[in-house]
Amino acid sequence: MSTTSEFDTIAAVATPPGEGGISIIRISGERTFEIVAPLFKGKSLADVASHTINYGHIIDPETGSEVDEVMASVMRAPKTYTREDVVEINCHGGLMATNQILQLILSQGARLAEPGEFTKRAFLNGRIDLSQAEAVMDLIRAKTDRSMKVALNQLDGNLSRLIKHLRQDILEVLAQVEVNIDYPEYDDVETMTTKLLLEKAQEVQASITQLLKTAKQGKVLRDGLATAIVGRPNVGKSSLLNELLHEDKAIVTDVAGTTRDVIEEYVNVGGVPLKLVDTAGIHKTDDTVEKIGVERSKKAIAAADLVVLVLNASEPLTSEDRQLLTDMADEKRIIILNKTDLPLQLDLGELQQLAGDTKIIQTSILQNKGVDQLEAEISHLFFDVGIETGRGNVMVTNARHIGLLNQASQALDDVMNGIAAGMPVDLVQIDMTRCWNLLGEITGDSYQDELLDQLFSQFCVGK
Ligand code: GDP
Ligand code: ZN
Incomplete structure (x- = not known):
């Protein structure tokens, strides 16, 4: 049973573009060894043991000249990422050499891999299912250890196992319905089948509801928590950012409004990836102190899932502070009372009143x-239910999965409503089958080619 025969041999640089200490070129497919042979000076890679790393040189077969000193990892099918023969060439000659080696490989008849094509092959060759392939993508993009754990968990196949289990349950009840349709003369069979359908629909519905409950946190872990840090100039917003970044990425100065920031978009706070909204707006761009605030902060606040308002304890509250406190009244928010090392000038009583039940730190x-x-506090606000990302604990993070689960849940509602309305079993069966199909789309057990192309094109080349 060959797993490679339908596919041509593909190659791509698997490491991120740019200058690095080492680059890896990945080659996968039936002709891998044939393609590499004329280029590799060293042991014959076709003959070395599988899963070994081999020292050698890449040479240009036309001129015989050495291009780079390399280590070649040899992994023979089927125990590889793609289930095909794979060679990974670790070279260290920088961008030029990497591209030159890739060109040589292509000139030997390999095709440049499309984005995500290695992972797509892992899927098509049956090594991983679709939700696992998507987990690979999430892993590549994971922003914190916590989001990484969720992706790893999914890669491990925990979501797939749960979905497959639900589908199996549905299949069993559908088989029962078939029996009923074949022997319609027995009244008690119809009653029994209806009862079974209803029970299963409720059971599966409960599991789906449970899964969908994890979606909100899952989304935060995956996409980051849109966070706005707002406050008047000079209260300490960029100092706070620096602290959160644990390195001096933003430049802090003593003169209000002279601060220039070049900061990353994401900050990892207690495992929660904060996606900073409008960091440019943290600083006013002109000198009119009163003007900055309000308009720009309003926009940032509206776009945020979390608002961090910074106040200066060493000055009395201003009208702008009060305005900001009111603007963010409906948001998930935290108030930072900064500069508490200086003599307190701010009226704590008034602040407490304006803050309501918002935490003041x-x-x-x-x-x-x-x-x-x-x-x-940020970690607590978003994970107070205590997510567990250990084995067996499944969390949905992916918008496509969430959409399909919602549709599956709708199909189950239709099943239950149909039964309640006394619809014949063979009609109810249609909705149950729809649910089965929708769940199958999550794992890729019922997939369409366009879906695959669209999904895998979101990967980077070389993955
Ligand atoms: P931003 O304009 O709100 O971003 O404020 P910055 O972070 O640029 O800080 C303005 C000034 O306040 C800088 O000189 C900081 O060093 C200073 N600053 C920040 N936090 C504190 C604090 O807790 N105590 C005191 N005394 N100064 C602070
Ligand atoms: Zn600043």
């Missing part, structure tokens, strides 16, 4: 006090 970013508490 006192900080002195200058003295590195209170930032831990902020990190704990």
